[in-house]
Amino acid sequence: QVQLQESGPGLVKPSETLSLSCNVSGGSITSYSWSWIRQPPGRGLEWIGYIYYNGSPNYNPSLKSRVSMSVDTSKNQFSLKLNSVSAADTAVYYCARSPRYCSGGSSCRPLHFDSWGPGTLVTVSS
Amino acid sequence: DIQMTQSPSSLSASVGDRVTITCRASQVISNDVAWYQQKPGKVPKLLIYAASTLQSGAPSRFGGSGSGTDFTLTISSLQPEDVATYYCQKYYSAPLTFGGGTKVEIK
Numbered sequence: 001q002v003q004l005q006e007s008g009p010g011l012v013k014p015s016e017t018l019s020l021s022c023n024v025s026g027g028s029i030t031s032y033s034w035s036w037i038r039q040p041p042g043r044g045l046e047w048i049g050y051i052y053y054n055g056s057p058n059y060n061p062s063l064k065s066r067v068s069m070s071v072d073t074s075k076n077q078f079s080l081k082l083n084s085v086s087a088a089d090t091a092v093y094y095c096a097r098s099p100r101y102c103s104g105g106s107s108c109r110p111l112h113f114d115s116w117g118p119g120t121l122v123t124v125s126s
Numbered sequence: 127d128i129q130m131t132q133s134p135s136s137l138s139a140s141v142g143d144r145v146t147i148t149c150r151a152s153q154v155i156s157n158d159v160a161w162y163q164q165k166p167g168k169v170p171k172l173l174i175y176a177a178s179t180l181q182s183g184a185p186s187r188f189g190g191s192g193s194g195t196d197f198t199l200t201i202s203s204l205q206p207e208d209v210a211t212y213y214c215q216k217y218y219s220a221p222l223t224f225g226g227g228t229k230v231e232i233k
Contacts, residue, residue, distance in 0.1 A: 044213065044224060044226050044227045045162075045170065045213055045215075045224040045227075046224070047215075047222040050220075058220045061127065062221075094169065098217070109219070109220075110217060110222070111158075111175065111176075111217050112160035112172060112175040112176075112217060113170075113172060113215070114172050114175075114181070116170060116171075117169075118169055
């Protein structure tokens, strides 16, 4: 059974870059799409972006100018970078897995989120 | 972008009641909708995908329906352990948007 585990600093200063990794164990990172999702304290869920191991990432337009994601197949992990953070980026950050649906050729898209990491709280504060 | 409008934002019902939560998409999204349950302080858990398919291990009192723009999550007989916030999510196209959530409490 796949397990996901987020890791990274719990405190980031305003204007700096938030960096998180998600380690995937119990399954290959090459068979699914992988997303980052965040939840500010007391609020709802916000999808940040998804990536496939050999495809271009897809980011939430509201964050696109500040986000980058990457995959390291040798470590079976994927990563998130969010730059120029502010207090509004304080949230629990989750990594999650999605099965993929491919319809003809190389057109594939992620489906529902069937496995989640436990989440990591990142606080933006000086 | 396609928006997901979820209602109500909160509800209170008695144990054994039938509970219905709805999600409306701003455009047709086939049946590409999932529902998640998030208990206080816990990780969201997949309940339903493809609008009506029960995730393995989810209790059978949870059911989903709908296609196109209107979707429903039903709890056939509310139990104390169902106290949680429920989210719909669409995956028809990016961005993979969540609804605003419905907080379910016991009366």
